[in-house]
Amino acid sequence: MSSLRPLPGKAVIREVGMRDGLQSIATLVPTERKCEWLRNAVAAGQGEIEVGSFVPPKLLPQMVDTAEVLAYARTLPGLFASVLVPNLKGAERALDGDADLMLLPLSASHQHSLANLRKTPDEVVAELGRIRAARDASGKKTLIEGGVGTAFGCTIQGEVKESEVLRLMQALLDAGADRVSLADTVGYADPNSVSRLFEQAVKLAGERFCCGHFHDTRGLALANVYAALQQGVSRFDASLAGIGGCPHAPGASGNVCTEDLAFMLEAMGVATGLDIDALLALRSEVSGWIQGEPTHGTLWRAGLPRTFQPGVAA
């Protein structure tokens, strides 16, 4: 056996293609197709799916039907359905819809935060506090995740200090986040910086550290996942067919590709509960809906190795 520390025995791939993927492309996918996607994803073993985003419809018309998609998701047994919320208003809609989890993104880059959210990171922390109060007052069980983005740098500001990322993560926890996560929003991370920052984040947040979100803009997403796995992280966002892209790099990859990540994890013996053949079939179906949009990934073309054996959960 390797001298490296053992990897987690199982991991969760949280599907974000319906949110981070679809919001980044021009094609509008109709609600009934999103529901079909959900149904087939659950059938393929996907237990956690980010089904949409409660942002103003004017900003992201692709997400206008999030309430309906969430309502449908609630009918699928065993599915843990999350949504992205940019603020208290979005959070109220997530609570109304009985989402299992709502993710409030925070940008650790002050300049990115001001440009994209028109708030400083600390104002976002304060908003999380208000969301926590609203959740507690509602009596709902919806969990609150504070997601620290641009955690490895930013296309506007450039460097983002690790100390600032960790300070904001602690502030989110203090303000009432049930969980926190880290995102390499623009594909600046490398396995070394991932090891370093995730090790500190896991130390800081313990069990409340829940997820790594990697973009494959510069091809390092799977290597970065592997580095985070070595720090004990066992939940990763991913997008079917790598749908998405990067607004700052036209044609570049989006989130790490779900089916490629599933292959890497299962090949290493990290059980995901996913049926990779079913995922590949779903990839093919969804790709057909968004023809002309860039898709990514390699497994769909190469197929599984002859020797492939899925991981078995301990």
Next chain:
Amino acid sequence: MSSLRPLPGKAVIREVGMRDGLQSIATLVPTERKCEWLRNAVAAGQGEIEVGSFVPPKLLPQMVDTAEVLAYARTLPGLFASVLVPNLKGAERALDGDADLMLLPLSASHQHSLANLRKTPDEVVAELGRIRAARDASGKKTLIEGGVGTAFGCTIQGEVKESEVLRLMQALLDAGADRVSLADTVGYADPNSVSRLFEQAVKLAGERFCCGHFHDTRGLALANVYAALQQGVSRFDASLAGIGGCPHAPGASGNVCTEDLAFMLEAMGVATGLDIDALLALRSEVSGWIQGEPTHGTLWRAGLPRTFQPGVAA
């Protein structure tokens, strides 16, 4: 700092695009362009290049000018020029041409070996012994590398046992190989299997273990390099623009992409001596020569991060 073991401070990317890349595509690149490639690669900091293969011209017309390309390579100061040789006959041509190194590939998969080389792996070991005798008799300084391929499995045979890979590696060393290396010829490796096998290979061969050769068929090449780096390996084969492909998976990626690998290493502080901008310019030039052939990689599209700082050799 991370609790993981430190990575090597520097690493060598051995360019194999002119051999493994060009031999896998239909387009014939003229000799003068290969020489231009060599010249510009050296100018970009590439110090080790596999310039061709001494195989029968009927088998690989793309490699027919290997002797001329090697002769040109010998005129470039500081370039360590290697060639692939399938047998003693090829080795004699490598010695005639004063190659710095000749790589004899061995397939650890018996079925692959019989199908591709019409020899058992142990017959290839015996051939290496004859090559060693010829080299010693010639008085030349050409190094002999025994490369163990299909080390992680094979599309024909399926499983290849680690014990058999290591037995053959030891046999190559015993037969007189100056160096040995491991290749994931068909893209079956994952970071876990890489950690495990490379750890044992490094233990077995020590300083004589020289290189990891990864194909990106299923997108894991960079993650696999990172796993091998953690075992102290510091030389990797790579192909500019990821030129190549996989005969068993049409359209699939070939070797790990040189410029993406250079980015990953430098971003992690592992110095390569490479000028990434110059590599990207060369990629663009070479891609133009082979229009219509698949190329791969991500960095050319996304560009370097704003925060990028090259590694500095200790």
